[in-house]
Amino acid sequence: MYQKYKNGEISAVQSFIIILSMSIGAGVLGLARVVSEVSQQDAWISVFINGLFISFIMIVIVYTISRFPQYNFLQYTSYLLSKPLGYLVSIAYSVYAVLVAAVVIRFLSEMVYTWLLPNTPIYIANFIIVITVVYMNKSGITALARFAEALAFLLVPFALLIFVGLPEASFINLRPIGGSGLVPILKGTIPSFFSFAGYEALLVYYPYVSDKQRPIMKYSVSALLMITIFYTAAVAAQIALYGPQEIQQVLYPSINYLTAVDFPIIERTEIFFTIFWTFTVLVTVGIQYMAGCIVLQNIFVTRKTSFFVYLLSPVVYLLSLYPQNTAEVVDYGDKVGKLNIFFGLLLPFILFIMYFIKGRKNHYEENS
Amino acid sequence: MKFPKKIFKHPKPLIKGNEVSGDNEDNEVYSKFNLSESIGMNRKHLETIFEDCDDIIYREVKLYRDEEIIDLLLIYTNNLVDAKEINENVIKPIGFYSLANNDNHMKEEVILDTIEEIVSVHAISRVNNFEEIVATILLGNTVLLIEHYDVALILNTVGGDSRSIEESPVENIIRGPRDSFIENIHTNIGLIRQKIKSPSLKAKNLIIGSESQTIVSVIYMESIVNKQALENIINKLNEIQIDGIFDSGYIEQYLESSPYSPFPQMQITERPDKVCGNLLEGKIIILVDGSPMALILPISFFQLFQSPEDYYERVLYGNFTRLLRLLGFIIATSLPSVYVALISFHHEMLPMDLVIDLSRTRAQVPFPPVIEALLMELTIEFLREASARLPGTIGQTVGIVGAIVIGEAAIQAHLASPTMVIVVAITALGSYILPHYSTSYALRMIRFPIILMAATFGAFGIIIAWSWVIVHLCSLESFGYPYLSPLAPLDADVTKDALIRGSLRRFKERPKTSNQKNQTRW
Numbered sequence: 067m068y069q070k071y072k073n074g075e076i077s078a079v080q081s082f083i084i085i086l087s088m089s090i091g092a093g094v095l096g097l098a099r100v101v102s103e104v105s106q107q108d109a110w111i112s113v114f115i116n117g118l119f120i121s122f123i124m125i126v127i128v129y130t131i132s133r134f135p136q137y138n139f140l141q142y143t144s145y146l147l148s149k150p151l152g153y154l155v156s157i158a159y160s161v162y163a164v165l166v167a168a169v170v171i172r173f174l175s176e177m178v179y180t181w182l183l184p185n186t187p188i189y190i191a192n193f194i195i196v197i198t199v200v201y202m203n204k205s206g207i208t209a210l211a212r213f214a215e216a217l218a219f220l221l222v223p224f225a226l227l228i229f230v231g232l233p234e235a236s237f238i239n240l241r242p243i244g245g246s247g248l249v250p251i252l253k254g255t256i257p258s259f260f261s262f263a264g265y266e267a268l269l270v271y272y273p274y275v276s277d278k279q280r281p282i283m284k285y286s287v288s289a290l291l292m293i294t295i296f297y298t299a300a301v302a303a304q305i306a307l308y309g310p311q312e313i314q315q316v317l318y319p320s321i322n323y324l325t326a327v328d329f330p331i332i333e334r335t336e337i338f339f340t341i342f343w344t345f346t347v348l349v350t351v352g353i354q355y356m357a358g359c360i361v362l363q364n365i366f367v368t369r370k371t372s373f374f375v376y377l378l379s380p381v382v383y384l385l386s387l388y389p390q391n392t393a394e395v396v397d398y399g400d401k402v403g404k405l406n407i408f409f410g411l412l413l414p415f416i417l418f419i420m421y422f423i424k425g426r427k428n429h430y431e432e433n434s
Numbered sequence: 435m436k437f438p439k440k441i442f443k444h445p446k447p448l449i450k451g452n453e454v455s456g457d458n459e460d461n462e463v464y465s466k467f468n469l470s471e472s473i474g475m476n477r478k479h480l481e482t483i484f485e486d487c488d489d490i491i492y493r494e495v496k497l498y499r500d501e502e503i504i505d506l507l508l509i510y511t512n513n514l515v516d517a518k519e520i521n522e523n524v525i526k527p528i529g530f531y532s533l534a535n536n537d538n539h540m541k542e543e544v545i546l547d548t549i550e551e552i553v554s555v556h557a558i559s560r561v562n563n564f565e566e567i568v569a570t571i572l573l574g575n576t577v578l579l580i581e582h583y584d585v586a587l588i589l590n591t592v593g594g595d596s597r598s599i600e601e602s603p604v605e606n607i608i609r610g611p612r613d614s615f616i617e618n619i620h621t622n623i624g625l626i627r628q629k630i631k632s633p634s635l636k637a638k639n640l641i642i643g644s645e646s647q648t649i650v651s652v653i654y655m656e657s658i659v660n661k662q663a664l665e666n667i668i669n670k671l672n673e674i675q676i677d678g679i680f681d682s683g684y685i686e687q688y689l690e691s692s693p694y695s696p697f698p699q700m701q702i703t704e705r706p707d708k709v710c711g712n713l714l715e716g717k718i719i720i721l722v723d724g725s726p727m728a729l730i731l732p733i734s735f736f737q738l739f740q741s742p743e744d745y746y747e748r749v750l751y752g753n754f755t756r757l758l759r760l761l762g763f764i765i766a767t768s769l770p771s772v773y774v775a776l777i778s779f780h781h782e783m784l785p786m787d788l789v790i791d792l793s794r795t796r797a798q799v800p801f802p803p804v805i806e807a808l809l810m811e812l813t814i815e816f817l818r819e820a821s822a823r824l825p826g827t828i829g830q831t832v833g834i835v836g837a838i839v840i841g842e843a844a845i846q847a848h849l850a851s852p853t854m855v856i857v858v859a860i861t862a863l864g865s866y867i868l869p870h871y872s873t874s875y876a877l878r879m880i881r882f883p884i885i886l887m888a889a890t891f892g893a894f895g896i897i898i899a900w901s902w903v904i905v906h907l908c909s910l911e912s913f914g915y916p917y918l919s920p921l922a923p924l925d926a927d928v929t930k931d932a933l934i935r936g937s938l939r940r941f942k943e944r945p946k947t948s949n950q951k952n953q954t955r956w
Contacts, residue, residue: 079924182894183779191894198901205909212908212922219921334783337893344897 074371076271078280080211083218084353085265085289090221090296091350092173092399093261095343097297098304098319100261105254106246107239107310110302112254117294119255120262120410121287127265127414128283130421131272138273140364146420155413156361159270162409163358164378165402166263167351168385171195172395174347175386181321181340189387195351196383202352203359203375207274210356214349224342228300230335231326235306259410260403261297264350265290266410270357355382468563469584473505476579476586480509483568489513490571495525497549498532504545505581509567514574516593523554524576524589546583553578557590569647596621602704604871607743614704619649619723625706626653630713634658640671642685646678649723650685653709658716658944663732663913667718682722682729689720689731692910696876699912700731701738708742714955715945732913734920736932739763741869744935753934760933762867765860766877767903770807771888771896773857777803779892798848804889806850810858811885813840815878818862920946 076084101109134142139159144152175191183191203210244251268286275282304319307326316322324335332338359374368374389395469476477492484490493508508524531552550558555576561567562585567577574592599621602614615622623637634657640650650671654664667689674688682702690699703709704726709719712730720729730737739759744752777796781789799806817836821829840858844850861881865874880903887895910917920927927945930936942954 077923083924178894182892186891191891194891194894194898198898198905201902202905205905209905209909212916212918213905215922215924216904216908216918331785332783333785334780337780337783341893341897344894345901348897348901 074207074274075276076207076211076274078275078277078282078285080215081268081271081275081282082285082289083215084211084271085268085286086293087214087218087221087346087349088264088267088353089262089290089293090224091264091347092170093263094297094300095177095318095320097258097261098301098308098313099316100257101254101301102305102310102313104257105250107241107305108244108246108251109254109258109305109310110240110298111244112251113258113301114294114298115251116255116258116262117290117297120259120265121290121294123411123414124265124268124286124290125283126418127268128272128286130414130418131269132278132282133421135273135278138364139270139361143417146417146424153365156365159409160358160361160365162402162405163267163354163361164382165385165405167199167355167358168382168388169395169399169402170347170351170354171199171382171386172389173399174344174351176392176395177340178344181337192383192386195348196379196386198348199352199355199382200375200379202348203356204372206371207271207356207360210352214353217345217349220342220345224339224346225296227324227335227339227342228296228320229303231307231323232303234326235303237306239306239309240302258297260400260406262290262293263403263406263410264354266406266414267353267357269409269413270360274360467565469567469579469586471582471584473507473579473581477507477509479564480567483564484571493520493525495528496532497528497545499545499548506549507579508576509571509579510576510591511571511574514572514594515576515591519555519591519593520576520589524578524591527552527554545580546585546587549578549580549587553587553589555589555591559588560585561588562586572647592620599625605703605705605708605741605869607705607741607746610742610746611705611707613706615706615721615726615728617724617726619651619721622706622721622726622728623651623653626709626713626719629706629710630655635713638668640668642671642674642676643679644675644677646680648679650679651721651723653713653719653721655713655716658714659718660716663915664718667720667731667913671720679722680724682720682725682727685720685722686729689729689913691913695906695910696879697735697907697910697917698738698870698872698876699733699910699917700729701733701870702727702729702872704728705742711742711745732915734912734915734932735907735917736921738870738873739868739933740931740935745938749935749937756933756935759867759869762864763877764864766862766864766867766874767881768884768896768900769857769861769864770811770881771884771899773854774803774807774885775888775892775896778889792851792853795851795853799851800848802889803854804885806854807858807885807889808882810840810844810850810854811861811881814858814862 097113098109101112105112131142134145137145140152140156143155146152147155171192172188174195175188178191179186179188202213265286272282300320304323305313307323308316308319313319321336321339324339327335329335355375355378356371359371359378362374362378363371389398470479480490481492489512491508491510491512493510495506495508497504497506506528508520510520528549531548546560561570561577567586567588570588571577574594576589576591578587578589580587596618597616599613599616601612605614613625615625626637627635632655634655636654636656638652638654640652641647642650652664652668652671670689671685674685676684676688679685686698686700686702687693692699701712709728709730713719717730717732720731722729739756741755744756746752747755776784777792781792784792796803801809813836817832817840821832821836824832840850841855845852845855865877868874868877880899884896884899884903887899889895891898907918908916908922916923919925920932925946930940930943931945942956944953944955
């Protein structure tokens with residue numbers, strides 16, 4: 067333990083927690099609405115199927131990158147895809163990470179604006195969030211991973227709050243199970259795909275895991291399965307409360323859901339939820355931002371990531387101010403989310419295939 | 435102590451007298467800073483070094499052996515030595531030897547050896563240069579000079595006045611041993627040795643402070659401690675450049691890597707039992723002569739919530755108090771800020787009846803909640819500081835005045851609302867609950883920024899402020915160990931001895947701070 071993880075390393079458990087807190091983020095708020103727009107009362111089945119599919123992608127990701135334990139993101143992409151493509155993918159990834167960070171920061175400040183501080187201008191909330199994110203990341207990946215780890219315990223009350231409405235829910239709303247048909251259920255996996263976005267950050271973080279002999283495959287997949295169960299249960303509970311028709315009118319079902327119950331001391335449970343959610347999203351933003359900075363560091367080979375952490379902060383701040391209103395934020399969020407199809411779905415498979423075409427042969431040569 | 439081994443054998447008494455010996459093959463050793471063979475010269479030299487030091491005593495003794503009369507000179511510092519021991523065990527035996535004067539002794543025996551035999555002091559060593567003699571006199575040893583010998587005997591007669599071992603005034607516990615450290619480092623090491631009777635317990639003494647020449651002892655269990663961390667700490671100690679060390683706090687400030695962090699990176703304690711418990715976990719203890727406070731390092735954040743009593747009491751009680759302390763920590767840091775945020779921004783979060791009551795009492799207070807909170811918090815801080823500095827009897831008066839000022843008059847004068855007074859009082863109690871006093875400084879210091887953030891940004895401000903605190907704790911390290919371990923990075927110790935304490939039977943594996951080779955306790 068003495069001076070372990072000193073050189074910007076994380077532990078296997080921390081990589082598990084990074085995936086966990088990365089995926090539970092902004093997407094959870096509107097998940098039930100967007101999915102049930104497609105697959106009605108069977109939205110939870112869509113979420114579940116999608117979760118299984120993403121767990122499969124995770125297996126592909128970990129399988130591929132575990133063949134290159136010493137390589138960082140830029141190195142193995144340029145090895146597998148040829149050098150120019152590798153650079154292109156890396157630069158695209160850092161741009162994507164910064165965009166996602168900016169959008170999530172804006173989501174967060176919109177939420178803060180709506181629920182906590184209706185009179186404070188957005189740009190001030192954004193500014194404070196960006197400062198926090200920079201402070202979080204300036205000491206490097208090790209401190210960030212510890213931060214995620216310390217706050218992972220907040221996910222427990224967060225998860226419990228999802229289920230407080232159960233006494234009010236009527237499960238008749240979930241019936242007929244499978245009644246919306248197979249095609250809508252499968253189509254419903256597409257919108258739910260975006261709420262899982264973030265797991266692809268393991269592509270960047272894996273090379274920094276110090277104890278790779280631990281079963282990282284198991285950790286990563288079980289992290290995704292946990293999220294899947296959590297999301298499925300949350301969506302099912304919300305549909306059970308609202309009914310498949312009504313839920314489509316609610317912007318953030320996960321929050322409004324909580325107004326259904328009254329606690330003896332706390333009058334407004336949803337503000338409590340927002341507080342926990344803010345912590346979770348701060349971690350999400352931090353990890354995403356750090357991923358972008360790490361890839362940039364790989365490209366420009368600087369000694370510290372903190373240089374890019376400072377350098378990109380005004381960029382992220384300005385980007386997060388770009389949308390004019392909440393509707394535009396949602397719109398931009400969707401657009402940026404589409405990019406996830408490439409990084410979360412296509413890239414892992416391309417790398418996997420290229421590994422079989424190219425990597426394996428060379429790998430044997432290296433060993434012999 | 436390096437000088438030619440020759441001396442230990444049989445140095446010939448050269449009756450040459452008043453000159454600094456030299457011009458032979460031992461030239462470089464017998465420099466002018468070494469003892470001469472003339473007792474008068476030596477005395478003169480010492481008297482010039484100790485000019486105007488009237489507490490240095492020169493006592494002449496004579497030893498009669500057969501027909502010889504040998505001049506001896508005892509030199510010691512008046513109040514640092516045990517005068518009784520010098521009388522009984524040094525001067526008296528020499529006198530008796532002279533009186534007895536029988537033929538039992540061997541004629542050939544060197545006088546130095548004879549004296550070593552007859553003087554009944556528990557530790558004797560030999561020295562031949564002035565530098566060491568001066569140092570040893572100032573430590574409370576007695577130096578015995580002998581005519582015709584250029585070697586002095588150092589008799590360990592360290593004594594002097596020190597406090598007797600008493601119950602710790604700072605760290606009270608109800609169940610468990612009562613003894614606590616005192617200002618004498620040797621007594622303190624003895625207290626530790628009494629509890630751990632193992633040759634693996636090492637106490638390495640260093641002298642730090644160019645003028646004060648303070649003994650600083652690094653204590654550790656050789657079989658358990660992490661060698662790399664130990665080496666690092668000893669190196670750091672050797673690099674300290676300072677003229678005087680009067681408390682272990684000096685060492686703390688020289689060793690810590692983040693001096694501007696509000697959180698302490700090592701723990702101070704007065705309790706030998708706490709020190710011993712930590713030694714068995716592979717921690718390193720630093721004792722400083724003249725300070726009853728031992729330093730424990732490296733530590734983790736959660737250790738600040740632990741009291742030895744947690745382990746002496748049964749599991750359930752120990753855990754109960756520990757959770758109570760954690761709650762105290764959260765309340766002490768954030769209760770006023772939560773109150774300010776609720777009143778100024780989020781009153782809709784409170785139940786309706788409570789809001790109506792609160793607004794009724796708040797209506798007469800002219801200040802915004804944040805001013806009210808800061809005023810009352812500052813008053814509490816004044817009270818605390820005043821009662822800590824004043825002598826005991828006046829301290830009580832301050833407490834009463836404070837209670838009336840805060841509790842009654844402020845409400846009567848509508849300067850504060852009753853709820854605010856309750857909040858401040860609970861906060862103060864919460865910060866007193868911690869067993870480690872320096873931690874409460876940390877709480878008090880981070881409380882004010884959190885109040886300000888709460889007053890500006892409400893609950894969001896509290897979230898952000900806490901994020902900063904947690905990020906800071908995550909990046910903080912105590913001598914190479916993560917401050918938040920075993921929570922972040924997470925390991926199995928977390929359920930054993932962090933926030934909760936497991937059964938003692940589960941303590942078989944040592945915490946990760948210790949040497950990885952010696953992982954089990956029994």
